[in-house]
Amino acid sequence: MKREILGVKIDDIDKSEALAQVKDRLASGKKGYIVTPNPEIIMLAQADPSYKKVLNQAFLSLPDGIGVVLAGKILGESIKERLTGVDFTSGLAALCAEHGFNLFLLGAADNVSQKASEVLQKDFPGLNIAGTYSPDLIRENHEKIMKRLNEQEIDVLAVAFGPPKQEQWIAENLAKLKVKIAIGVGGTLDFIAGEKPRAPSWLRTLGLEWLFRLGNEPTRWKRQLSLPQFALRVFKEKFFPS
Known part of the structure; x- marks a missing residue:
């Protein structure tokens, strides 16, 4: 079931249900992409209707952030879990390893994507990493990136360009690629590769992973300004709907 937070659609499903949908989609051969909205992404969408449209055209929209889940409760749009x-x-890597699908890592620094590839293959024996590619988005032309990706057929493409670039790039190019499913993963590969520390599980359970990241990356403070802005918009929507 689709919920809606400030005009952005969110799927009310748990992890196993989401992976089941991915498996069915891969088996059918039908193209599609996955987005993972957090408060920052939802606030970006408020200022850019075209970006909001890109988010809402995804076949899966998964809540990446406790703030999105809490907003759902406040707005009467209950969401099972973040x-x-x-x-x-x-x-996704476990799913690919189990069912013989391949996975391609696009973006992040070259050493990061390669290291993330090695970690995933170690954690999920049998996983077929179709390749890793870290293009310089400023210097490398679009055709070169497309040619590199279209050298083979890709089941799942993980794009680590960061929002909103990654979602916009996927929406614009998926139809031209030999890719079944694409997902924007932001800084996920940095955590998988061990380049950045992840918050302890107890902090993640409390929904305070953002605070841990801010402590380790103080330069993120400008990005974190979206959190109070998001909270204000949610309360305005709740008590003073337009």
Whole structure:
């Protein structure tokens, strides 16, 4: 079931249900993409209707952030659970390993994507990493990136360009690629590769992973301004709907 938070559609499903939908989609051969909105992404969509449209055209929209789940409760749009990028990407890797689908990692720094590939293959024996590619989006032309990806057929493409670029890029190019399913994973590969520390499980359970990241990456403070802005918009929607 689709819920809606500030005009952005969110799927009210748990991790196993989401992975089951991915498996069915891969088996059918039908193309599609997955987005993982958090408060920052939802606020970006408020300022950019075209980006909101891109998010809402995804076949799966998964809540990456406790703030999205709490907003759902406040707005009467109940959402079962949050699905972090790291957890869901690991779930995708496990699915691919079990059923013989391949996975391609696009974006992040070259050493990061390669290291993430090695970690995933170690964690999920039998996983077929179709390749890793870390293009310079400023210097490399679009045709070169497309040619590199179309050298083979790809079941799942994980794109780590960061929002909103990754979702916009996927929506614009998926139809031209030999790719079945694409997902924007943001900084997920940095965590999988061990380049950035992940919050302890007890902090993640409390929904305070964002605070841990801010402590480790103080330069993120400008991005974190979207959190109070998101909260204000949610309360305005609840008590003063337009």
